[in-house]
Amino acid sequence: MSVEFESCTHRYRRGPLVLDRLSFAFPAGRTVLLGPNGAGKSTVLALAASALRPSAGSVRFGALDPAVRSQLRSYRRDVGWLPQQVTAVPGMTCREQVAYAGWLKGMARGEAWTGAVPALDRVGLAKKADQQASSLSGGQLRRVGVAQTLVHAARLVLMDEPTAGLDPAQRTAFRRTVERLSEVADVIVSTHQTEDLWEVYDHVVVLAGGTVRFLGTVDAFRALAPPGAAAGREAEAAYAAVLGDGEE
Numbered sequence: 001m002s003v004e005f006e007s008c009t010h011r012y013r014r015g016p017l018v019l020d021r022l023s024f025a026f027p028a029g030r031t032v033l034l035g036p037n038g039a040g041k042s043t044v045l046a047l048a049a050s051a052l053r054p055s056a057g058s059v060r061f062g063a064l065d066p067a068v069r070s071q072l073r074s075y076r077r078d079v080g081w082l083p084q085q086v087t088a089v090p091g092m093t094c095r096e097q098v099a100y101a102g103w104l105k106g107m108a109r110g111e112a113w114t115g116a117v118p119a120l121d122r123v124g125l126a127k128k129a130d131q132q133a134s135s136l137s138g139g140q141l142r143r144v145g146v147a148q149t150l151v152h153a154a155r156l157v158l159m160d161e162p163t164a165g166l167d168p169a170q171r172t173a174f175r176r177t178v179e180r181l182s183e184v185a186d187v188i189v190s191t192h193q194t195e196d197l198w199e200v201y202d203h204v205v206v207l208a209g210g211t212v213r214f215l216g217t218v219d220a221f222r223a224l225a226p227p228g229a230a231a232g233r234e235a236e237a238a239y240a241a242v243l244g245d246g247e248e
């Protein structure tokens, strides 16, 4: 089961069209979403999370359509979203913040409180459960954000640039988080970082100008790198080949 866009059009207020009748389905498993600044990645993820509604067309997760009122709550329980900014709730411990997120998604209070522990464990933060969320580093706070999506047993987790601004050690730790997360949910991650695609992801989607320029396996993506691409920089070369000249 995956998120499917059907003839999806989106514009912000009276701005230009960001997406114009976009139709595609994200693959299952671990998918990385690439694209230059302004390509529409955050817009696509926010639409997939039902945080935005398309101006026209539809977004579905399996049989669930978030535009149908009675399906919205189920949709949001199935599809977790980690936006670019994760904020620590002042005065809350990590466990409280994760439980609170579950409660907001409709879980019973006790169920959310109990479920917060394994969710934090899955992102490697069990030991920090009783620490104030505001005392965590940026990378740890994003892992709390991931735990917030896991507490309500999401089947798909969307992450918008989760590694932006993280140092190399935290990026590596986040990679492990994605790997562990993918044992229980499908994962879609938008990023500008291409260096470790092969180790982490199964599929690549490249978006530019609101259209899908590439959708396929990491191996098919890697094969797009021109012969002679520098070792370790094949993904960068493949990305440049997909976008052609003149784009980032």
Ligand SMILES: Nc1ncnc2c1ncn2[C@@H]1O[C@H](COP(=O)(O)OP(=O)(O)OP(=O)(O)O)[C@@H](O)[C@H]1O
Pocket: 012, 015, 018, 035, 036, 037, 038, 039, 040, 041, 042, 043, 044
């Ligand atoms: N809240 C908003 N109001 C108006 N326009 C917006 C808004 N958010 C995004 N846009 C516009 O929509 C287009 C797509 O932006 P989006 O943030 O989805 O791209 P992106 O691929 O995530 O970019 P980046 O890599 O820089 O984060 C851009 O032209 C952007 O200016």
